[in-house]
Amino acid sequence: METAKAADSSTDQKKGTVIAPAAVPVITIEHLYMRFGPNIVLQGFNLTVYKEENVVVLGKSGAWKSVLIKCVMGLLKPDKGSINVLGDDVTMLNDDDLIKVRSKVGFLFQVNALYDSMTVRENLEFPLRRHWIDLLQIEVDAMVKEALANVALEHTAEMMPSELSGGMLKRIALARTLILKPEIILYDEPTTGLDPVTAREIDQLILQLQKKYQTSSIIISHDMNCVKNIADRVILLLEGKCYADGTYDELAHATDQKIKQFFE
Amino acid sequence: MSLKTDTTDFLEQTGKISRFTGHFFSHGIKPRFEIKELLSQCYLIGYKSFPLVGLTGFIMGLVLTMQLRPSLVSYGVQSKLPVMVGIAIVREIGPVITALIFAGKIGSSIGAELGSMKVTEQIDAMEVSGTNPFKYLVATRVVATTFMLPILTLLSDAISLFGAYIGVNISSVTSLRFFFAQVFQSLTYSDIIPAVIKTLFFGFAVGLIGCYKGFNSTKGTQGVGNSANSAVVLSKKWKRQRQLIVQLIKRKEQ
Numbered sequence: 001m002e003t004a005k006a007a008d009s010s011t012d013q014k015k016g017t018v019i020a021p022a023a024v025p026v027i028t029i030e031h032l033y034m035r036f037g038p039n040i041v042l043q044g045f046n047l048t049v050y051k052e053e054n055v056v057v058l059g060k061s062g063a064w065k066s067v068l069i070k071c072v073m074g075l076l077k078p079d080k081g082s083i084n085v086l087g088d089d090v091t092m093l094n095d096d097d098l099i100k101v102r103s104k105v106g107f108l109f110q111v112n113a114l115y116d117s118m119t120v121r122e123n124l125e126f127p128l129r130r131h132w133i134d135l136l137q138i139e140v141d142a143m144v145k146e147a148l149a150n151v152a153l154e155h156t157a158e159m160m161p162s163e164l165s166g167g168m169l170k171r172i173a174l175a176r177t178l179i180l181k182p183e184i185i186l187y188d189e190p191t192t193g194l195d196p197v198t199a200r201e202i203d204q205l206i207l208q209l210q211k212k213y214q215t216s217s218i219i220i221s222h223d224m225n226c227v228k229n230i231a232d233r234v235i236l237l238l239e240g241k242c243y244a245d246g247t248y249d250e251l252a253h254a255t256d257q258k259i260k261q262f263f264e
Numbered sequence: 265m266s267l268k269t270d271t272t273d274f275l276e277q278t279g280k281i282s283r284f285t286g287h288f289f290s291h292g293i294k295p296r297f298e299i300k301e302l303l304s305q306c307y308l309i310g311y312k313s314f315p316l317v318g319l320t321g322f323i324m325g326l327v328l329t330m331q332l333r334p335s336l337v338s339y340g341v342q343s344k345l346p347v348m349v350g351i352a353i354v355r356e357i358g359p360v361i362t363a364l365i366f367a368g369k370i371g372s373s374i375g376a377e378l379g380s381m382k383v384t385e386q387i388d389a390m391e392v393s394g395t396n397p398f399k400y401l402v403a404t405r406v407v408a409t410t411f412m413l414p415i416l417t418l419l420s421d422a423i424s425l426f427g428a429y430i431g432v433n434i435s436s437v438t439s440l441r442f443f444f445a446q447v448f449q450s451l452t453y454s455d456i457i458p459a460v461i462k463t464l465f466f467g468f469a470v471g472l473i474g475c476y477k478g479f480n481s482t483k484g485t486q487g488v489g490n491s492a493n494s495a496v497v498l499s500k501k502w503k504r505q506r507q508l509i510v511q512l513i514k515r516k517e518q
Contacts, residue, residue, distance in 0.1 A: 070388070073392060075388050075391060075392070095396065099394045102391075102392055102393075102394055103394060105392075106392075107388075107389075107392045109385045109388065109389060110385070111384050111385055113384060113385040113386050113388065113389035114386075114389075115386055115389070115390075116384075116386070126390075126393055126395075127392075127393035127394065130393050130394040130395050131393070131394040
């Protein structure tokens with residue numbers, strides 16, 4: 001119900017749906033072009049993500065979906081086009097300004113990317129200490145505690161990442177992403193490699209934390225359960241372009257064969 | 265065709281390493297400095313390498329003395345053994361062997377560590393966390409290797425000389441004081457200082473190449489393995505080339 005409502009307020013104009021006045025764009029990607037050697041990764045990709053909206057970018061494996069969110073985070077520089085994140089064009093920012101934008105954007109990596117030489121606590125403290133230098137230890141401790149409580153893993157604070165299971169690692173990575181209380185979160189295949197039960201738990205956790213912190217998200221995925229559970233809006237990335245844009249139900253009932261193959 | 269490819273690869277690699285070095289000087293050694301990580305790396309690179317370097321130094325001094333002694337005895341100049349061993353160790357053998365061990369141990373570990381961080385996206389995660397990974401990972405390691413290798417070399421030289429003293433005492437009796445007095449009488453600052461300065465460059469090259477290989481590691485475990493391996497091979501190649509150039513310059517000066 002809620003999903004449908006959110007999607008209504010933000011569905012692309014191409015589909016003929018009117019954007020509600022309350023919908024504030026937080027990410028605007030315009031005419032994005034990128035290539036790696038002979039591979040054309042993105043060719044004129046456009047996307048707008050609105051406040052508190054979950055947009056899932058769907059595509060085949062190897063469709064360079066992750067490249068898109070890495071460009072949004074400023075980890076990769078596109079050849080052409082603009083990416084406006086919370087009012088700043090990240091393609092034009094210098095390193096210092098990019099750090100400021102990154103403090104408002106979280107990124108959940110596909111392989112979790114927890115620092116394996118650090119304990120869970122140190123992993124969570126790392127972004128805090130980097131972005132908010134003046135924090136007192138007592139404040140840091142409280143934030144780490146809250147982050148671990150959010151993912152129900154308080155007992156793992158002193159453990160090393162190598163001692164945790166795949167699902168626990170994903171939760172800790174999510175806790176690390178959320179510890180700075182970002183306005184936007186970019187998820188790179190959050191449920192890949194997890195069993196269906198754990199994947200569902202992660203989906204629920206993402207939704208629950210999104211409600212709690214009122215974040216907007218871009219989720220890269222080809223796990224259709226995850227798409228169905230999380231998406232307010234689904235974007236189909238094909239041949240470097242936004243091939244389709246709509247709610248899960250709209251795309252699930254599409255007659256276009258290229259769209260249909262994802263939902264069969 | 266193969267020569268053309270080899271030349272192109274060599275030039276490409278040289279260009280990339282030069283750019284990496286340029287980036288180190290233009291971005292790596294600017295404030296804010298990562299002092300805590302630098303100290304941690306000095307501990308890991310310097311202190312943790314000491315047992316291996318020390319043991320090798322001891323064996324080197326002992327064996328060198330035992331192998332040289334019969335030849336010197338045959339010429340009746342065995343009394344010159346401390347002088348000969350001292351000069352050989354301090355001028356060349358100490359720095360070279362320590363640098364080779366250092367390249368093998370530290371170059372490969374830096375290459376493997378950064379390579380695995382790269383393929384598991386930990387370097388990207390660091391960037392996302394508001395940290396410049398070049399400063400945090402590369403600058404700290406390169407500075408640590410640059411300053412730790414000379415210190416390790418001096419310690420290794422000292423242990424090597426002690427090993428030489430034990431070697432001398434296996435077949436004759438010499439006091440520790442007399443042995444070291446003879447060694448230091450024959451050594452001048454021009455023997456010690458250039459050797460130490462040389463290791464500064466070796467240390468820099470080991471750290472830089474290890475980091476370069478790790479940072480440019482390709483995806484997968486094989487890529488990490490290759491980074492570790494090629495970091496050592498390239499460091500040793502560089503070291504040998506530098507050594508050769510230094511020797512050629514010295515010979516020309518003489």
